[in-house]
Amino acid sequence: MIKAAVLGYGTVGSGVVEVIQENNRLIADRLGCPIEVKYVLDLREFPGDKNEKLIVHDVQVIMDDPEISVVCETMGGSGAAYEFTKAALSKGKSVCTSNKELVEKYGPELLKLARENNCNYLFEASVGGGIPIIRPMNTSFAPEQIQSIKGILNGTTNYILTAMAGEGADYAGTLKKAQELGYAERNPEADVEGHDAGRKIAILASLMTGKTVRYEDIYIEGITALEAVDFAFADKLGRTVKLIAEAENNDGDISAIVSPRLLENDHPLAGVNGVFNAVFVTGNMVGDVMFYGKGAGKLATASAVVSDVIEAARATLDKTALPCVWSEEKVSLVAHDEKKERFFARVRDMYADKFSGKLSGAEDMGSIDGWHGYVTKSMSEKEFMDVLKTSGVDARYIRLD
Amino acid sequence: MIKAAVLGYGTVGSGVVEVIQENNRLIADRLGCPIEVKYVLDLREFPGDKNEKLIVHDVQVIMDDPEISVVCETMGGSGAAYEFTKAALSKGKSVCTSNKELVEKYGPELLKLARENNCNYLFEASVGGGIPIIRPMNTSFAPEQIQSIKGILNGTTNYILTAMAGEGADYAGTLKKAQELGYAERNPEADVEGHDAGRKIAILASLMTGKTVRYEDIYIEGITALEAVDFAFADKLGRTVKLIAEAENNDGDISAIVSPRLLENDHPLAGVNGVFNAVFVTGNMVGDVMFYGKGAGKLATASAVVSDVIEAARATLDKTALPCVWSEEKVSLVAHDEKKERFFARVRDMYADKFSGKLSGAEDMGSIDGWHGYVTKSMSEKEFMDVLKTSGVDARYIRLD
Numbered sequence: 001m002i003k004a005a006v007l008g009y010g011t012v013g014s015g016v017v018e019v020i021q022e023n024n025r026l027i028a029d030r031l032g033c034p035i036e037v038k039y040v041l042d043l044r045e046f047p048g049d050k051n052e053k054l055i056v057h058d059v060q061v062i063m064d065d066p067e068i069s070v071v072c073e074t075m076g077g078s079g080a081a082y083e084f085t086k087a088a089l090s091k092g093k094s095v096c097t098s099n100k101e102l103v104e105k106y107g108p109e110l111l112k113l114a115r116e117n118n119c120n121y122l123f124e125a126s127v128g129g130g131i132p133i134i135r136p137m138n139t140s141f142a143p144e145q146i147q148s149i150k151g152i153l154n155g156t157t158n159y160i161l162t163a164m165a166g167e168g169a170d171y172a173g174t175l176k177k178a179q180e181l182g183y184a185e186r187n188p189e190a191d192v193e194g195h196d197a198g199r200k201i202a203i204l205a206s207l208m209t210g211k212t213v214r215y216e217d218i219y220i221e222g223i224t225a226l227e228a229v230d231f232a233f234a235d236k237l238g239r240t241v242k243l244i245a246e247a248e249n250n251d252g253d254i255s256a257i258v259s260p261r262l263l264e265n266d267h268p269l270a271g272v273n274g275v276f277n278a279v280f281v282t283g284n285m286v287g288d289v290m291f292y293g294k295g296a297g298k299l300a301t302a303s304a305v306v307s308d309v310i311e312a313a314r315a316t317l318d319k320t321a322l323p324c325v326w327s328e329e330k331v332s333l334v335a336h337d338e339k340k341e342r343f344f345a346r347v348r349d350m351y352a353d354k355f356s357g358k359l360s361g362a363e364d365m366g367s368i369d370g371w372h373g374y375v376t377k378s379m380s381e382k383e384f385m386d387v388l389k390t391s392g393v394d395a396r397y398i399r400l401d
Numbered sequence: 402m403i404k405a406a407v408l409g410y411g412t413v414g415s416g417v418v419e420v421i422q423e424n425n426r427l428i429a430d431r432l433g434c435p436i437e438v439k440y441v442l443d444l445r446e447f448p449g450d451k452n453e454k455l456i457v458h459d460v461q462v463i464m465d466d467p468e469i470s471v472v473c474e475t476m477g478g479s480g481a482a483y484e485f486t487k488a489a490l491s492k493g494k495s496v497c498t499s500n501k502e503l504v505e506k507y508g509p510e511l512l513k514l515a516r517e518n519n520c521n522y523l524f525e526a527s528v529g530g531g532i533p534i535i536r537p538m539n540t541s542f543a544p545e546q547i548q549s550i551k552g553i554l555n556g557t558t559n560y561i562l563t564a565m566a567g568e569g570a571d572y573a574g575t576l577k578k579a580q581e582l583g584y585a586e587r588n589p590e591a592d593v594e595g596h597d598a599g600r601k602i603a604i605l606a607s608l609m610t611g612k613t614v615r616y617e618d619i620y621i622e623g624i625t626a627l628e629a630v631d632f633a634f635a636d637k638l639g640r641t642v643k644l645i646a647e648a649e650n651n652d653g654d655i656s657a658i659v660s661p662r663l664l665e666n667d668h669p670l671a672g673v674n675g676v677f678n679a680v681f682v683t684g685n686m687v688g689d690v691m692f693y694g695k696g697a698g699k700l701a702t703a704s705a706v707v708s709d710v711i712e713a714a715r716a717t718l719d720k721t722a723l724p725c726v727w728s729e730e731k732v733s734l735v736a737h738d739e740k741k742e743r744f745f746a747r748v749r750d751m752y753a754d755k756f757s758g759k760l761s762g763a764e765d766m767g768s769i770d771g772w773h774g775y776v777t778k779s780m781s782e783k784e785f786m787d788v789l790k791t792s793g794v795d796a797r798y799i800r801l802d
Contacts, residue, residue, distance in 0.1 A: 140533035
């Protein structure tokens with residue numbers, strides 16, 4: 001019997017308890033022994049809840065109980081969650097988490113602490129919710145030099161972009177509708193400004209390199225500046241607007257950017273719609289592989305946490321360390337504005353001649369709703385900004401894939 | 402240092418050696434120690450090949466060498482491959498294979514033999530080539546009651562169906578072109594009749610149930626009867642024709658069928674084109690998850706074998722058994738013609754009235770090229786056959802998804 005504790009009885013935490021209890025018999029069959037949730041830590045009481053009697057308010061009860069070998073950290077944040085994770089690992093209790101902020105900030109430190117205490121720190125649920133991606137990165141792609149990772153890693157923004165593309169609607173109205181439907185938070189900043197996707201690609205980029213790619217170093221652009229006319233031009237280009245979080249290894253030059261991109265309609269990521277997420281990985285041997293699924297949601301995310309609990313439990317029984325190469329050594333990223341890209345740019349019709357005169361080699365996309373569109377040749381954003389400056393024209397632009 | 406042997410220096414076997422040699426340093430970084438291919442077993446000589454000196458003709462050299470802890474079986478077939486696999490496992494050498502036929506026929510026996518000898522039998526490459534699916538089934542989905550698995554598991558047929566859909570071409574001409582391009586074998590039967598996909602879904606269905614679903618028990622229908630007019634009707638229905646290998650667990654009733662199906666165009670599998678494969682898994686907690694990638698090809702398949710080699714090597718160092726629940730207990734499948742489905746059916750225009758008079762509740766799809774199309778309500782194939790019989794009309798039909 002493996003006994004586990006869950007820290008935080010919120011959406012994901014209560015989902016973890018539900019998955020373990022609901023699928024208990026088949027989990028026991030597969031693991032070879034049952035898993036029981038012995039404690040749930042929460043400041044609140046849950047009168048009438050079927051797990052009411054599992055609630056404890058003092059984390060020390062969990063830390064001091066030698067029966068607890070696995071702890072699920074589903075609190076979020078990097079304050080108490082950080083302290084509790086360190087305390088658990090120091091006591092040789094494996095920790096499984098859905099907390100991307102904590103993983104991004106302290107991943108290598110916590111992995112090291114786990115190894116020193118013969119236990120494991122696992123974080124499948126921190127990226128892509130129910131999509132298996134962390135474990136494949138650590139195992140399936142172990143023979144691969146990963147060349148690029150491109151992800152649709154945020155369901156809120158993908159829901160908004162899908163709606164804008166389908167309905168020709170504007171950003172503000174679509175966001176409002178998403179909020180009403182519960183697909184966007186009342187304060188949507190972390191999602192729509194790309195920060196959430198940024199933390200997730202920082203984790204994936206770190207696993208890609210085996211070193212640390214810091215979230216703070218990643219250039220991040222959200223979706224708030226996109227307008228209906230961008231989608232009209234995308235359509236004309238045979239492309240789709242997606243918020244892409246990407247990390248590339250170009251012969252050792254590592255880059256990481258989160259920004260809207262125009263993907264060709266037949267790219268597998270272009271068909272990922274609504275709240276679904278996907279991660280598109282390219283390795284030097286395996287080629288292109290894509291993982292698709294629910295990037296968020298109570299039970300999908302909880303399922304990923306529980307898959308880690310089962311692995312942690314097995315590793316506890318076997319006394320083994322699960323594979324994860326992620327050192328504290330920091331990766332220097334290529335400056336985002338020095339990477340060669342192609343850009344879609346639009347300027348007001350009246351400035352079209354002035355602008356195109358300075359933009360050699362660009363493809364003319366014609367005019368829509370008072371805007372004239374262009375697709376540039378491959379150039380750095382810095383070079384593109386120089387064109388803007390010398391032309392004296394204000395342009396809106398989006399990266400191509 | 403982990404020393405490995407490769408059985409068979411054909412396409413996949415030579416790919417395995419290439420992946421291990423080419424990405425040797427990063428594999429060593431991730432595993433914590435290097436992997437060296439010490440022997441390659443083949444009846445042929447390879448004069449001038451860079452690995453010429455690794456070639457041995459006598460399998461006993463490999464079996465008797467205590468330094469060899471991992472054996473890659475990339476020979477195919479179930480004769481010598483079966484004997485050599487048993488010999489290696491009996492000596493405590495883990496075996497990693499791409500051989501779906503062997504895995505399907507002897508999986509549980511070989512897994513048991515591996516456990517008895519403290520080693521592992523791994524077969525990530527046996528289904529979906531470079532797509533990680535076996536390991537996710539054993540680990541990521543360990544908390545899941547898997548409700549269904551739907552796969553595009555054969556690249557040859559998917560290439561042909563994609564071409565027929567895109568070009569309105571007929572089957573025979575498209576097959577011929579695929580053969581010229583090397584996407585179909587000279588004797589394409591195993592692919593186009595669905596047998597290859599059948600073996601693969603037998604393996605996935607076995608992992609879904611933890612018991613044995615036999616290939617022989619699966620109803621299998623290939624793509625050879627499809628005609629251009631079927632694609633025209635599909636188009637009219639907003640659907641796409643794909644060869645789907647599926648396994649379902651409907652409250653304990655297990656079914657497994659390989660057949661052409663009409664998928665709605667916005668189904669994630671509908672966008673999987675050309676030689677790409679994909680597996681769409683639905684769990685009771687995680688919901689829908691899809692895995693996409695190259696289902697065949699030298700380096701993609703070899704990468705999957707090598708990911709197993711790395712896991713086997715780690716397990717050898719740690720002396721652990723990797724998770725895989727697959728017992729010899731046989732699963733009784735629901736008869737394929739008793740499962741409720743919807744069918745697209747077409748009859749010659751002149752028989753339309755006679756046919757539709759017997760087919761209550763069907764949707765009339767109108768006429769194309771002398772054929773009249775219908776979509777039936779949900780019914781078993783047996784019930785549908787009764788309609789055909791009483792109407793006295795010959796109809797062609799395809800299952801809907």
